[in-house]
Amino acid sequence: MAILPDILICGEAMSKRYEITTAITVVLIAIFFLLASLGIDDSFAGEGVGASFFPKVITILILGLGIMLLFQGFRTSPIKLSTGDRTEHSASQIPVVSIIALSFFYVAMIFLCRYWISTAITMFLIMYIFGNRGWLSLVFIPLGISVLYYAVFFRALRLFEPSGFLFDILMG
Amino acid sequence: MPIIDGFITLFTTPHALLFAVLGSVMGILVGAIPGLTGSAAIAMILPATFYMPPLGALAFVYTISKSSDFGGSIPAILFNTPGTPSAAATQIDGYPLTQQGKQGKALKMAVIASAMGDCFSELLLIFGAVHIASYTEKMGPPEYFAVYCCAFIIIGSVMGKSIIKGILSTLFGLLAVTIGIDPITAASRFDFGTTQLSGGLTLVPVLLGLFVFSEVLVQAVAVLATRGKLMLAKKSDNPEDNRVTWPEFKRSLPVMCRSTGLGVFIGMMPGIGAAVACFVGYAENKRRSKTPEIWGKGAIEGVAACEAANNAVSGANLIPLLSLGVPGSTSAVLLMGVFLIHNISIGPMVFTKSGDILYGLFASGLLCIFLYFIIGYFGSGVVGRIIGYVPPRFVYPFIFITTFVASYAGRSSLFDVLTMCVFGSIGFLMKKAQFSPPAFIIAFMLGLNAESSLRQSLLMSDGGWLVFFQRPMAMVFFAIGLSVLFFRSLRAFKNKSQQNKEVRI
Numbered sequence: 001m002a003i004l005p006d007i008l009i010c011g012e013a014m015s016k017r018y019e020i021t022t023a024i025t026v027v028l029i030a031i032f033f034l035l036a037s038l039g040i041d042d043s044f045a046g047e048g049v050g051a052s053f054f055p056k057v058i059t060i061l062i063l064g065l066g067i068m069l070l071f072q073g074f075r076t077s078p079i080k081l082s083t084g085d086r087t088e089h090s091a092s093q094i095p096v097v098s099i100i101a102l103s104f105f106y107v108a109m110i111f112l113c114r115y116w117i118s119t120a121i122t123m124f125l126i127m128y129i130f131g132n133r134g135w136l137s138l139v140f141i142p143l144g145i146s147v148l149y150y151a152v153f154f155r156a157l158r159l160f161e162p163s164g165f166l167f168d169i170l171m172g
Numbered sequence: 173m174p175i176i177d178g179f180i181t182l183f184t185t186p187h188a189l190l191f192a193v194l195g196s197v198m199g200i201l202v203g204a205i206p207g208l209t210g211s212a213a214i215a216m217i218l219p220a221t222f223y224m225p226p227l228g229a230l231a232f233v234y235t236i237s238k239s240s241d242f243g244g245s246i247p248a249i250l251f252n253t254p255g256t257p258s259a260a261a262t263q264i265d266g267y268p269l270t271q272q273g274k275q276g277k278a279l280k281m282a283v284i285a286s287a288m289g290d291c292f293s294e295l296l297l298i299f300g301a302v303h304i305a306s307y308t309e310k311m312g313p314p315e316y317f318a319v320y321c322c323a324f325i326i327i328g329s330v331m332g333k334s335i336i337k338g339i340l341s342t343l344f345g346l347l348a349v350t351i352g353i354d355p356i357t358a359a360s361r362f363d364f365g366t367t368q369l370s371g372g373l374t375l376v377p378v379l380l381g382l383f384v385f386s387e388v389l390v391q392a393v394a395v396l397a398t399r400g401k402l403m404l405a406k407k408s409d410n411p412e413d414n415r416v417t418w419p420e421f422k423r424s425l426p427v428m429c430r431s432t433g434l435g436v437f438i439g440m441m442p443g444i445g446a447a448v449a450c451f452v453g454y455a456e457n458k459r460r461s462k463t464p465e466i467w468g469k470g471a472i473e474g475v476a477a478c479e480a481a482n483n484a485v486s487g488a489n490l491i492p493l494l495s496l497g498v499p500g501s502t503s504a505v506l507l508m509g510v511f512l513i514h515n516i517s518i519g520p521m522v523f524t525k526s527g528d529i530l531y532g533l534f535a536s537g538l539l540c541i542f543l544y545f546i547i548g549y550f551g552s553g554v555v556g557r558i559i560g561y562v563p564p565r566f567v568y569p570f571i572f573i574t575t576f577v578a579s580y581a582g583r584s585s586l587f588d589v590l591t592m593c594v595f596g597s598i599g600f601l602m603k604k605a606q607f608s609p610p611a612f613i614i615a616f617m618l619g620l621n622a623e624s625s626l627r628q629s630l631l632m633s634d635g636g637w638l639v640f641f642q643r644p645m646a647m648v649f650f651a652i653g654l655s656v657l658f659f660r661s662l663r664a665f666k667n668k669s670q671q672n673k674e675v676r677i
Contacts, residue, residue: 022605026340033347033362041359049630051354051361054623055347062343065336072336095392096600099572103385103593106576111586119573126569131396137566145573153577157223160584 019073026066034059098129114164115154119146175298175538178531181227182539185532188227192536195235196543202236203243204255204559205567207391210240211502212384216574218376218509219581226514227529231536233510237503238486238537239544241446242286243555245479249278250556258446258482261454265467265474272470273407276414276553281424281472282479283548284416289432289480290541293487296436297494298534304495305520313628314639316497318646320622322653323442323498327611329660330441334606341608345615346622348373355620356627368587375509377579377592378616382609383502385596388572390603395564407553416472424476427457431477435484440491442500442614446482453481487537494530495520498618502610505617 037059042050102125109118123142132138154161182188202213214233221229244256249266262282269278311319324346328339351362352372363369407414416424431453438449457477458467467474490507492498497519499505511518516526523530547555579592599609633639640646 018605036362036364040354040361041357049627051357051359054626055350055361058343058347058350062340062347065340065343069336069340093393095396096389099389099392100593100597100600103572103576103596104590107586107589107593110576110589119576123569123573126572127566130392130565130569132565132569141566145570149573149577153581157581159581162586 016073016076019076020070023066023070023073026069027063030059030063030066034063095129099126102126102129110162110164112164115161116146116150119149174527174531175534177528178533178535179538181528181532182231182535185225185227187225188231188532188536191224191228191232192235192539193543195232195536196239196540197547199236199239199540200243200246200544200547200555201558203240203259204246204555206247206251206253206255206564207387207394208567208571209244209256209383209387210237211506212387212571213240214503214506215376215379215384216571216578218379218506218513219578221510221513222582226516227532227536229510229514230507230529230533233507234533235536235540237506238290238483238540241290241483241486242283242479242544242548245282245286245475246279246552246555247559249282249475250275251560255559256446258450258485259478260447261450261478262475262482264454264478265469265471268468268470269472269475272413273410274413274470275407275556277416277420277472278475279552279556280414280416280549281420281475283545283552284421285424285428285431285476285479286483286548287541287545288428289435289482289484290486291538292432293436293439293484294534294537294541295487297487297490297537298531301491301494302523304491305523308495308520311520311645312643313625313632314643314646315649317622317625317629318640318643318649319496319498320618320625322649323492323500323618324615324622325653326656327442327500327614328608329657335657335660335664337605337607338611341602341611342615344607345612346619348378348612349616349619350623355624368585373591373616374582374588375617376582377588378595379506379509379613380575380579381592381595381597382599382602382613384571384575385592386599386603386609388568388575389596389600391564391568395568420472424473427461427473427477428480430457430460431480432484435481436488438481439485439488439500442492442498445489445501445610446485449485450478450482453477493518494522497621499614502613505613508617 034056037052037055040050040052040055042052102122106118106122109121112118120142123145124138127137127142153159182192198213199210202208203210214236217232217236221233224232240256241258244254244259245262245266246255248254248259248263250270252263252267252270254260254263266278266282269275324342325339328342329335330338349372351369353359353363353370354361360370434453434456435446435449438445438452454474454477457473458464461467461471461473463471485501486503489501489504492500493504493508497508499508508518511522516522516529575592575596576589579588580586582588602609602612629639630636640650
């Protein structure tokens with residue numbers, strides 16, 4: 001688990017490497033958006049400033065502060081984590097990575113399979129990740145919640161239900 | 173008196189009254205669940221406010237945010253775990269009292285102090301905001317741009333542990349809001365050729381991601397680490413230990429007054445918030461106490477100091493929102509969101525254009541204080557038992573699933589759900605890297621207004637930047653913002669030098 005990057009390990013005490021990584025990320029984001037802002041159409045600007053002015057100023061400020069953060073990172077005292085601490089911290093971030101992956105999986109499932117099936121499966125998985133075990137937690141609650149939410153939001157409040165790509169194909 | 177009309181409006185509008193009562197009760201429960209703040213709960217129900225009438229929606233959101241500030245003190249006192257960040261200092265003396273079997277006394281003092289601080293703050297809002305708003309009616313685009321700059325600088329430099337990261341958080345919020353079509357020239361900005369991004373990012377998914385989804389990720393680690401239920405300590409059989417005696421109340425009264433004053437002052441400053449107020453109130457009163465050695469070991473005045481301060485922030489926090497249109501906290505952002513959903517413009521004109529709704533809202537705030545006082549005084553123990561009975565590992569999966577449907581509900585768009593997931597991950601990384609999600613969201617909310625003010629100012633002055641120097645009120649706001657940044661930087665530099673000296677020793 002030592003392969004997980006520092007960005008997921010950090011706690012109250014920020015490691016030097018983590019500060020530098022954060023600063024580099026900020027600088028790269030600023031450069032990306034600054035280059036993108038050069039392509040904004042200013043032909044209707046007229047008097048005053050055009051559509052690209054505000055984004056350009058913001059990205060330049062972000063770039064400047066990102067560079068300051070980088071210098072600050074180089075001046076930070078390094079904090080050495082022991083192998084035991086590092087392993088423990090890495091292991092504690094597994095639920096976080098799992099939940100993030102599950103969230104994107106859930107969105108894909110809703111797109112493919114409609115709401116209530118996706119919700120029942122996702123609820124089962126999230127209950128498992130949070131340490132719940134047993135029939136009540138892993139079967140009855142997921143099914144109950146998915147049916148309840150479907151009834152409230154898509155029937156009572158008449159929200160427009162995602163049709164489910166796979167269902168569309170099956171229905172022809 | 174307009175507030176009397178407000179009460180009449182509230183009591184003659186059944187749905188508004190119902191939502192005010194429901195919000196008051198819900199807020200206590202929500203605040204009492206560790207990790208789930210009033211703001212997070214409001215973010216989840218924000219899409220539902222589309223379907224509510226304006227006064228009902230506003231009353232619901234406002235009363236939840238108010239009563240959740242008190243609700244956070246219940247687990248802080250009973251379980252040494254604050255329900256909200258604003259109750260973090262309450263546990264210092266609250267939990268030792270519980271360990272002595274005096275949790276009844278602590279809870280009753282907490283609700284008395286909360287109600288007192290909140291009431292004073294609410295009255296100041298009711299009678300003070302309209303006067304402040306009358307001065308701001310003369311403000312034009314240059315002054316508003318200066319106000320926004322001042323707010324961004326203060327919020328960025330005060331929120332969070334690092335000034336640079338706080339200001340970066342604000343700038344990222346401003347950058348995020350520029351995604352989409354320019355409101356003046358209709359030019360595309362940062363849409364990268366996609367239809368979904370050309371519509372821009374909407375508030376609800378960003379808010380849900382940054383505050384609720386990211387908190388689920390944070391709690392995933394915490395819940396698995398603790399695994400156990402919250403256990404209630406045994407209560408003392410002595411009736412004196414379960415009530416606040418008259419001598420204790422008399423001793424705590426000056427503490428509550430001082431904390432209320434501090435809380436109101438802090439509440440009026442954008443970006444500082446109740447979490448800071450409770451520590452400032454505690455520290456200042458401990459410093460002035462004749463018996464500081466008993467503070468931290470179960471001093472009833474310690475509980476009073478924190479709770480009066482953190483609840484006094486609530487009403488005062490709305491003063492910059494209603495008079496200037498600048499939300500100073502996440503709750504104010506959410507309330508502003510509800511105003512916008514119902515097409516009610518925020519700013520000094522709100523008192524004349526929507527006075528009946530506004531005073532109805534204030535009346536619901538006063539009703540909420542009364543309700544949470546009654547529930548808190550007689551029923552805090554019951555709330556504590558409920559919280560102890562429901563393990564957090566059931567609550568957070570439920571919140572996880574709710575964020576998805578809440579972010580979908582606004583526009584029936586899976587893109588919004590995806591946005592929520594992305595910002596949830598970003599929010600978690602921001603918290604880990606000590607950036608400030610509240611600074612981000614406030615800037616996100618105000619960014620387009622700030623840009624419009626800037627461009628209108630330049631159009632008014634035929635492209636001349638001197639317009640900002642020709643307006644005294646604009647110069648005052650710029651000066652305030654820069655002064656706060658200067659003094660905050662100086663303080664940070666002094667603290668750093670002190671730390672370096674200590675390390676060398």
